[in-house]
Amino acid sequence: MFQNTSIIDKTYKKLAIQVSLNGLSFATFDTLLNKPLTLQKIEMGNVSITSKIEDLFANAFQNHPELKAGYDEIIIIHSNNLSTFVPTALFDEDYLGSYLQFNTKVFETDFFAFDELPNYEMNNVYIPYVNMNNYFIDEYGTFDYKHANSILVQKLLEVSKNNEERKMFVHVSDTHFEIVVIQNQKLQLYNSFDYKTAEDFIYYILFTAEQLQLNPENFKLELLGKITEADSLYSMVYKYVRNVAMLDVNTMQNQFSETENREHFILLHS
Numbered sequence: 001m002f003q004n005t006s007i008i009d010k011t012y013k014k015l016a017i018q019v020s021l022n023g024l025s026f027a028t029f030d031t032l033l034n035k036p037l038t039l040q041k042i043e044m045g046n047v048s049i050t051s052k053i054e055d056l057f058a059n060a061f062q063n064h065p066e067l068k069a070g071y072d073e074i075i076i077i078h079s080n081n082l083s084t085f086v087p088t089a090l091f092d093e094d095y096l097g098s099y100l101q102f103n104t105k106v107f108e109t110d111f112f113a114f115d116e117l118p119n120y121e122m123n124n125v126y127i128p129y130v131n132m133n134n135y136f137i138d139e140y141g142t143f144d145y146k147h148a149n150s151i152l153v154q155k156l157l158e159v160s161k162n163n164e165e166r167k168m169f170v171h172v173s174d175t176h177f178e179i180v181v182i183q184n185q186k187l188q189l190y191n192s193f194d195y196k197t198a199e200d201f202i203y204y205i206l207f208t209a210e211q212l213q214l215n216p217e218n219f220k221l222e223l224l225g226k227i228t229e230a231d232s233l234y235s236m237v238y239k240y241v242r243n244v245a246m247l248d249v250n251t252m253q254n255q256f257s258e259t260e261n262r263e264h265f266i267l268l269h270s
Contacts (some may be wrong), residue, residue, distance in 0.1 A: 013037075015071040016270040018148060019132050020079040022174050024057070027267050028066055031073065036254050036268055038066060053135045061139070074143040075270055076136055081176045081192035083126035083147050086114075091123050099125045103191075115150035120157055120187065124150040148266045149178060149190070155269045157185050166214065169247070170205060171265070172225035172233065177201065179208050188212065198236035206240060216240055222247045224262045 014029040023044040028037045042060045061067050086099050096112035104127075115124045126147040136143055156169050166183040175196075181189040189212060193204040209216060224247040227233055237244050249261040252268065261268060 010072050011070050013071050014073040016075045016077060016267055018077040018079055018267045019129060024060060025264060025267050026067065039256055039260060039264060040064060053131050057135060074140050076133065076143055076145040077148050077151065077266065077270055078128045078145060079148040083124055083149050085122050085124050085187065085190050088121040088123065096125050115146050117150065117154050151266045151269055152178065153180055153187060153190060156180050156182055157187060161185050166219060168219060168221045170221065170223050172223065172227040174226065181212060198232045201233050202236045202240055205237065217242050219243065224265050226263050228259055
């Protein structure tokens with residue numbers, strides 16, 4: 001985070017950039033009013049982890065001057081399925097890689113990071129995109145970074161306050177989706193799944209429900225991320241789960257549409 005020495009130098013503006021292997025999205029915020037000002041999505045197709053990030057991001061920075069404006073605070077959000085939540089009581093910073101080896105392929109050369117969720121006594125351990133961070137160091141000097149699912153889970157825990165019933169949330173991205181099951185601000189399950197078809201999608205949802213003894217006739221499922229009621233994914237879920245709905249985003253009071261608020265839920269809550 002930038003430390004401005006004089007109040008005169010402050011812009012009261014924040015920039016959040018969410019990066020994935022499909023591209024990037026960014027939002028700017030007025031930190032005095034605590035509201036988003038702009039929202040932009042830049043798709044790049046499927047990007048290889050070995051691609052030269054400088055080449056891929058150069059056009060984005062050239063075409064979007066907002067990325068080069070002055071900000072008091074910059075946060076980079078890493079969006080991938082290389083993360084896992086660990087209760088604080090079981091957490092040891094010296095063994096970050098060991099937590100991930102059960103659900104992802106871990107290499108000796110991997111760099112590991114973690115986000116603390118102190119209010120919920122857990123940490124999110126993950127593998128950030130190091131090459132992207134290096135690019136942003138060259139562009140900005142200093143910034144904070146977090147994993148997308150740290151923001152997602154924390155916000156969903158917040159909105160589940162005083163809700164005694166178990167609820168499943170599914171956050172959809174282009175190639176993977178997250179399942180989060182919460183009851184009264186307690187995280188009961190978090191997992192991420194790769195998918196290609198609507199059949200893959202419903203299979204993992206029903207499999208997870210079965211493991212948690214959630215009856216598709218009874219449990220509530222809310223969808224967010226890159227999904228609308230017109231999508232084949234929604235139609236498939238609607239066929240098998242009785243109480244399915246899009247996440248209510250009416251509390252997000254801004255100038256963006258419901259669809260944009262759902263798709264960029266993580267970015268706009270960063």
